[in-house]
Amino acid sequence: MNRVKGKCALITGASSGIGEASANILALKGCNLILTARREEKLKNLAQKLKKMYGVRVDNYPVDVRENRSVELLLERVKAAKIMPDFLINNAGLALGLEGVQEGFISKWDTMIDTNLKGLLYITRAFLPLMIEKGEGHVINIGSTAGWQTYPGGNVYNATKFGVRALSDAMSLDLVDTDIKVSCIAPGNCETDFSLVRFEGDKSKADEVYAKYKTLEAKDVADAIFYILNTPSHVNIPYLRIMPKAQRSVYIFKEKKR
Ligand code: NDP
């Protein structure tokens, strides 16, 4: 059964990686989309491709989730376009650096907290009332194994993802009297631009993260998102942890022979 067909999903961070892969699978399943991220050109190209391939409605808006004004503007534009999301996929996020706290950069901490926590909150605060008004809905927050287990240099990124996990729990409690479900998906190591961003464009450092074993692909996480959104109305999946077979924890993995 396909329960997403004809519905509408708002995806943050849709310009690459897990967000882009989620847009692909949801469009394939007939779900209309509202795509957001900062890189407008990438969003436009993706929207055009998905409309042409799957005949779904795809709106796209440049948004910086760190700026509440940018989020408020998005809300105004979505309202004016008369398309309201049934699903909210809070995916936009990033890690910057791997420095210990004692040598950390305040500007990187600010960016991670502003994006991963405050951005998620701004978007959720803006769109939840509309979703509640619409009736049934589902919020998916992209957490991480980094929200279950800390690692050296993970510090502030870890804190934001532990926070996403806590906020997911808290939202679920706050929404008990509504028909809105909340799920937190926590992926392990997944090959995307994530490491390129973390290491500020250093490709050899980024490639190293994905060279040790077969990692998840963005599509694997997107498939899990579709699975959760497609569950029957009475079924709730508060957490889903998804890992590469070779990675059993942040520290324990089976290294492939090089
Ligand atoms: P990518 O770097 O490929 O994608 C990150 C997305 O977030 C981009 O579309 C980017 O778009 C968007 N984004 C970043 N900052 C902002 C901002 N200020 N405003 C709006 N959008 C923003 O990485 P992933 O796909 O891997 O990351 C997606 C999520 O998955 C993140 O929350 C990450 O923490 C999480 N995650 C990733 C894992 C991995 O191993 N890759 C594992 C576990 C969780 P743009 O730059 O155009 O704004």
Ligand code: 8X3
């Ligand atoms: C991304 C996975 O292990 O780099 O959330 O923190 S990790």
